[in-house]
Amino acid sequence: MSRDIMDQTDRRTLLKLTGGAGLVGLAGCLSTTDDGGDGSDGSDGDDGADGSDGSDGENGSDTDDGSDGGDTDAYEIGMVDSLTGSLSAFGERNQRGVDLALQRVNEVGIDGRELDLIVEDSESENQGGIAAAQKLVNQDGVPFLIGAVGSGVSLAIYESVVEDTDVVQLSQNSTGLNLTDFPGLLRMSPSGRSQSLALSNLIADDGYDEVAITYVNNDYGQSLTDAFVEAWDGDIAYNNPHDQEQQSYSGVISEMNSSGADAWLFITYQAEFTTMVNEVFSSGYEAQFYGADSVQGDGVLENVPEGSIEGMKVVVPSAPVEEENYQTFAADFESEYGQQPTSWAAYAYDCVINAALSIQAADEFTGAALQETVRRVSGPEGEEATSFEAASQILADGGGPDDVDYQGVSGPIDFDENGDPVGFLQVLEVQDHAYEGINFIEG
Structure with a gap:
């Protein structure tokens, strides 16, 4: 992704553009994942409220701060x-x-x-x-x-x-x-808003002016899609939701193909995306794939044919992997969990x-x-x-x-007035059936 992508919005700035040998170490921080999603809600979209606040307004905790040394309980x-x-x-x-x-x-x-x-x-x-x-x-x-x-x-x-x-x-x-x-x-x-803005700029910078979108039918999918549509200056050839945990998404895939758009954006989860990829591959359809972070993960790579998502680009939240405290954390994590x-x-x-x-x-x-x-x-x-x-x-x-x-x-971790922190994003590209980092974004 070029610097022009970031120049289109003042909400985030390009941190660095990696290349060559530098990609291997950076991509490893995200490419060895089996979760890869972004905190989507995994629900049927209702608010789950039961009509009560579940509390009488008190938190019920003890009030001893232990500062006098009189309490050693955890x-x-x-x-x-x-x-x-x-x-x-x-x-x-x-x-x-x-x-x-x-x-x-x-x-x-x-x-x-x-x-x-x-x-x-x-x-x-x-x-x-x-x-x-x-x-x-x-x-x-x-x-x-x-x-x-x-x-x-x-x-x-x-x-x-x-x-x-x-x-x-x-x-x-x-x-x-x-x-x-x-x-x-x-x-x-x-927030996923910066992710949607980055995807919009990324697709436009790659030379596409028309996109087909499918998103999971819940608040997560709808909100990220709405933010993308708001930021997108091109045409929307297809924009429809899909339900979770369906055995087939052939209808969705067929409609995306019939839309005529060469760029397809998936805002869904790994299992649903995996089913879609296999159906695209078996149908012989071809398109440039893009995705929100919840479609990325080793579980996808393990369950789709090699080459079926080659060149796909995904925008994912990222830690600042070159900072010393992150590297210490990553080394401890790898030592403990392999x-x-x-x-x-x-x-x-x-x-x-x-x-x-x-x-x-x-x-x-x-x-x-x-x-x-x-x-x-x-x-x-x-x-x-x-x-x-x-x-x-x-x-x-x-x-x-x-x-x-x-x-x-x-x-x-500088929380703003809405309780949101400043975040880092990384752009990943599928190369030789592996995720490789190609950009970092702050926003």
Whole structure:
């Protein structure tokens, strides 16, 4: 992708254009993934609300901050993750990132106490997420909740359980655009809007003025597609949704082919995209493929014919892989698990570190107190720190939440007024049946 792509919008800037030997090491940080998606909601699109907020407005946590040394019990926070269901590949990687973060926190401690994380399964569904969050907030009394993977699940939790309470909710993997409308719902991964803008510029820069789009029929697919259409200056030859978990998408593929567009954009999940690719291949159709991040993953490469997606380009959230703190994290991850982390694991790691620093900086271990520190411990006003140990030391030396600026392994964590962070994106291209990184974007 050329610099002209980025010049078309002031929302993001080109970080670097890699080439030759530099691609191998960079691509490995994302190409060895089995999840590859972007925090899509994996649900049927309803909001999952049960008509109640699931809380009486109190977070039920103890109010002893342990600063007097009289309490050595661990601080307990909660996490709703996709341990089963359609987004479970995310959950597996998330838990590995979480485990590494807990190791780093508990090597140092928080005012002499450890951090414990109670993890509940959303089953990758709205209702499962609500039930998990209700258990964590109402029974376990956690004042800080990490969750969830799916955008729809995160929003369902917020509206049904967290909203109108003091509980802090910080999503690890949700990128749906509509989360921006809920500033009380924080997220570590960037909004998908920048992804849609980047795709629009990428396709135009490749010389196409007409595109056919199919998207998964839920909030994630609809919101990213709407943002793409808004940014796209060319013609839309085809723009229709598809349902999840269908045995065949031959009708969709046939209509895309009949549209006459040479560029096809897929905003869906790995399983659905894999079915589509196999049907395109067997039908002998040809087009230039583009995709949002949720279509990318080793599971796709393993289940489609070699050459069937050669040259496809995908825009995915990325960590700043050349930064020293990321490289340390990646080396630790590979040493522990025998593979490189994805950006999703990096987001989960940073959620835990951010929570730990919020707890240390707060006057007491309550949701109300953590609401006052959660944004500030990674804000740009403080002294930069690239590890929990360094950031914790600033606080231990008498610094307050505004005196520390934790720089995450997933990038700077400067939450804006909508609870969204600055994010990094990477453009991947399928070359010889493998994902290779060709660009980085900040935005």
